[in-house]
Amino acid sequence: MPGQRPNDGTKKTRWSTAQKAEARTVKKARNARRTDADPRPPRREDRRDDVREDRRPRDGYRSRPDAERGERGHAPRARADEGRPFGRDDRGARSGRPSFDRTDRGARGPVDRDRDRPQRRPFERDDRRPYGRDDRGERRPYDRDDRRPSRDDRGERRPYQQRDDRGERRPYQQRDDRGERRPYQQRDDRGERRPYQQRDDRGERRPYQQRDDRGERRPYQRDDRGERRPFDRDDRGDRPARRPFERDERPTRDARAEGEGRRSAERHTRLFENTPTTHTRPERPERHAAPVTEDNGFAKLGVPMPLVERLARDGITEPFPIQTATLPDALAGRDVLGRGRTGSGKTLAFGLAALARLAGGTARPNRPRAVVLVPTRELAMQVSDALQPLVHVLGLRHKLVAGGMPYPPQFDALERGLDILIATPGRLNDLVDRGAAILDGVEIAILDEADHMADMGFMPEVTALLDLIPAGGQRLLFSATLDNGIDELVERYLVDPVTHSTDEARASVTTMAHHVLLIEPQHKKVITAEVANRDGRTVVFVRTKLGADRVAMQLREQGVFAAALHGGLNQGARNRVLAAFKDGTLPVLVATDVAARGIHVDDVSVVLQVDPPADHKDYLHRAGRTARAGEEGTVVTLALPHQKKMMERIGRDAGLTVEPVRVRPGDDTILAATGARPTSGEAIPEERLRRLLDPPRRPVGRGRRFGGGSGPRRDGGHRGSGGYGGRDRRRDG
DNA sequence: AAAAAAC
Incomplete structure (x- = not known):
């Protein structure tokens, strides 16, 4: 029914706040009823009191x-x-235990x-049926070879919940009927599941990554890992011989300043070109790396010397307010709620506290001593990278554990013992289920973006994990918008928490300029493009994944090089897009709220919200992608006529002082606000996007030899036909 | 309702 749907790309169904609230209430009530009427053993909530009693000093x-x-x-x-x-x-003795x-x-x-x-x-x-697939005949051993390139072939992938129906291609766990070998995932039928590290005693079977007995191939050969597999970065500490991406080796500001700039920069590029660099910490503009001085702010706060020195090497000698506020309490072992403006240094605040308290201890295999939970993979990488140098100066070990990345390195790292584990909830739950991560030794649990982790969608996985962590440990909850949403978490898991709020959870007016532009639907596309066509890095926020793809495509059609970032992309594509945005090859990033929180990219000068945020918290987080660490930035929000009221409310809640301004394409207002300029109208060739999106080419002579069979690349014939892979396969939810 | 989060 053309004409019905507004031409602005928004969906028609909109829920009012009241409706949302009602939906929540109804759901809550339903859950409560279930619990009440349920004769089964008490649930978590009912055990809350026990948990409390259990709280005792850390030896307990x-x-x-x-x-x-x-x-x-x-x-x-x-x-x-x-x-x-x-x-x-008693683990070793299978017979003595109840079997699964x-x-x-x-x-x-x-x-x-x-x-x-x-x-x-x-x-x-x-x-999972290890054997007895009726269609086994179709599958050939070498299927493995064409799987990898084809998986990354398209930027898009379907949400994992939907991937089972792909037809001949079966999910990861079931793909192993290729031969007689049974993969580690199928341990179930051995009668029990033991933690990963203990499987050695079964005899000749060795851990996954060492299974040479499958033939000549070692799929996860270490030698070429560093180059091809971005996520191994965290293993660096344990493999001193190969640390191509060690942060410390990056050219220092000093070196650059002293004129070896170019070569240094080249080396920098070379080092990082295949790696999604996650530059986490805003480099502070002043100060050379200096020895620790008397007045070092971190030392005064009680941060251990090795950490203070390491920070000083990067010129970080003065703590940010959130760090000054939370560190004393956090170092003392108290539960802390920390709220600090976006980009204000929260990662370091909880990171330093956790590391200081972990210093000197030893991790047992598979039992991490501290866990940091974060809501997105990108953020997890960023936190991991930020803590990396600090972890290592203390001789501790950390690891990033998140979805979309290979298991074996994560198994390895866990098995070796980890002091601090940075994780997204889904994968960590997965690893716990597999017995590879055991949380009964966790001394410190940290929730980054805590309010988001308390969202309905995240809550079950988060509480599942927190429930496994023994009472008595320390809990740190941080976010730029800590509001009542986290009450349940606080009540359930924190003991006598102290709250530190260094900034108002309101929009910064000092370094951030805000503009709300009231526009007509038919102008949206061109105004978006003109703003995005400005000089400098721009993040464009949209509401849906499909919207991200569409807006990015429209921008390219109008001559603005842009790419979408959302959770529907495979991890490889996500990394490449973000990396390209960070290194400057991609000037415009069109993202869903996957990028709204925490992600730090230097020099994002404009945040353009093509779809208004859902609430003032989202506004603040999205806006926080610019004006990081004291720099300046502009936030522009487009609002259609019917969104005016909503935007006014959001603006009010976010502490905005600006009034919406009515604009049309070409208006000086837009120009003045953002440096917008007309587009060339000359479409960016899709090839350019594809170069950015496609996985790095593998060496000739490998990979596609058997192609054309069942590998998805058989649609290679469509290459160049403009499809932004997989769009047609996906459906609007 | 969307997005995110395991395979």
Whole structure:
């Protein structure tokens, strides 16, 4: 029905705040009813009091009895320590323990699981059929070869929940019917699952990455890892021989300033060209790397000397307000709620505290001592990178654990023992289920973007993890917008927390200029393009993934080089897009709210919100992508007539003082605000986008030899036909 | 309702 849908690309169904609130209430009530009427053993909430009692000094960690875990419905986590704090010595003896055969699980699994994790299919893990695929004949051993290039071929992928129906291609776990070898995922049918590191005693079977017995190939050969596999960055500390991306080796500001600039810069480029660099810390403009002086602010706060010195090497000698405020309490071991404006140095605030408190300790295999939970993979990478140099000067180990990245390095790292684990909730839960991560030794739990982690969508996974972490440890919750949304988390997991709020959770007026432009729907496209066509880096925010793809495409059509970033892209594409934006090859990033929080890119001078944010918190977080660490920036929000009221409310809540201004294309207002300029109208060739999006080419003679078979690249014939891969396959949710 | 978060 053309004409019905507004021409502005917005969806028609809009929920008022009241409606949303009502939906929440209804849902809450439903859950409550279920609990009340439920004769089954008490849930987490009901055990809250126990948890409280359990809180005691840090020597008192204990693992919760497994019976309790079972109630919460987790998949068979390592169950060996029944009642015993750390004595898992019975693990080796399979016979002495209840086995997780299907009957066993069938009896207790599905119901319980359903309760806490309704989105999971109860028998998911058991559904994997190691043998006896009827269609086995179709699959050939070398399928593996064409899988990799083809997977990254298109920037797009379908959400993992939907990937099962792809037809001949089966999900990751089920792809292993290629031969007689059983993959590690299928350990279930051995009767139990042991933590990963203990499988050695089964005999000849070695950990996944060492399984040369499959043939000559070692899929995760270390030698070429550094180049091809961006996410191994975190292993650097453990492989001193290969540390091409060590932060410390980056040319220092001094070196550049002293005129070896060009060569240094070239080396810099070379070092990083294949790596999604995540430049986390705003470099402070002044000060040479200096030795620690008397008046070093961090030293005064009680930060250990090795950390202070390491920071000083980067010229970081004066703590930001949020750091000054939270560090004393955090170092003292208290639970802290920290709120500081976007870009104000929260990562370092909790990072320094955690590392200082971890210093000197030793991690046991698979039992991280501290966990940082973050809402997006990119943010996880960034936090990991930011902490990297500090972790290493203390001789500690850290690792990034998140979806979309290969398992083996994560298994490895966990097995070696980690002091600080940076994770997204989904993958960490996964690893816990696999027994590769055991959280009963976690002394410090940190939630970055805590209010977001308390959102309805995240909450179940987050609480599932927090429930596994023993009471008595320290909890740090940080965000730029800490509001009442986190009450439940606070009440449930924090003890006597102290709140530090260094900035108003309102829009900065000193370094950030805000503009709300009232526009007509038919002008949206061209105004967007003119603003995006300015000099400098621009982040464009849209509401949906599809919208991101569409706006990016429209920009390219009008001659502005832009690419979309959203959770529908595969991880490789996400990395490449973000890396290109960071290194300047991509001037315009069109993103969903995946990039709204935490992500730091230098010199983003304009944030353009093509779709208004959902609420004032989103406004502040999106806006916070510019004007980082004291720099200046402009935030422009486009509002259609029907969005005017909403935007006024959001602006009010966010502390904006500006009035919406009515503009049309070409108006001086826009020009003055952002440096907008007309576009060339000459479309950017799709090839250019593809170069950016496609995985680096593999060496000749590998990979596609068997191609043309079942590999998705068989659609290679469509290359150049303008498809922004996979769009046609996806459906509007 | 969207987005994000495991494979």
